[in-house]
Amino acid sequence: MRGRLLPSLNALRTFEAVARHNSFTRAAEELNVTQSAASRLVRSLEDYLQVPLFTRQSRRIELTDEGRFYNALVRDSLDLIEAGTVELISSKDGKGTLSIGMLPTFGTRWLLPRLASFQEAHPEISLNIISSDGELDFTKERIDVAIRFGHGNWQDAIVDPLMAEEILVVCSPVLMDGPHPITSYESLRHHRLIRHSTRPNGWEHWFRSVGANRDHLRWGPSLEHFFMIIQAAIAGLGVALLPSFLVEDEIRNGTLVTPFPVRIAGPGGYYLVTSAAKSELPRVKLFRRWILDQIARS
Incomplete structure (x- = not known):
């Protein structure tokens, strides 16, 4: 059986440090070796690969095209090895830190109020909560699990549905007491509609679902997170379209009202x-079991 075609790990570490610092001197200081030793290791790597990784001019060095290509591979590979090493060390005896990538408003309104029960049941597990709603990359974000909105089509992952979304229109009661109370779909044209910047088609989906006319709409501010939209609606900046479970408290205490009884599926x-790579870690299995039980109870 053929062995792996791999250069010295020490040479790879040195090359990555030199490329990161763009300096043999600073890389040598980081690695606690002499500058000449760092230079020899990079030279040995270039000899092994039979391609130049740096151009050397006087006291300046610069990655070649081959060097930039190889540096990206080496850097990502060392990051992965480092993360796995930390993972194993921190996971000893089922302990460690559980890193959760969390949608900001969902986390604040639904998850955080419930997390005390998980922490009480598993005090040996530390929690690291990260605001995360962009493209999902477990390695780059260094997270174990994430809560996302979408259609369940994430690659290299185990996907569990938590809940569907029920959408309703809300506004400040001040708007209802003003010169143009919202008593019909057509009356929305007198008010600004607050938009969610990451869901630009939200209002179009609502109008289409209820069969209302979309002519002569007035657009209000476009905001990135639901918690911003909630506050904007309370402040009377316009009419908002929000998941019902996120505004239960506001509707209950009267800071927001629902002009229409209709609720549509998001x-x-x-x-x-x-x-998938971390699904068998004890802390991950415990959290997954816990959150699915919370969903079943609610």
């Missing part, structure tokens, strides 16, 4: 997305 749902 264009996606909330999912627990677990890194």
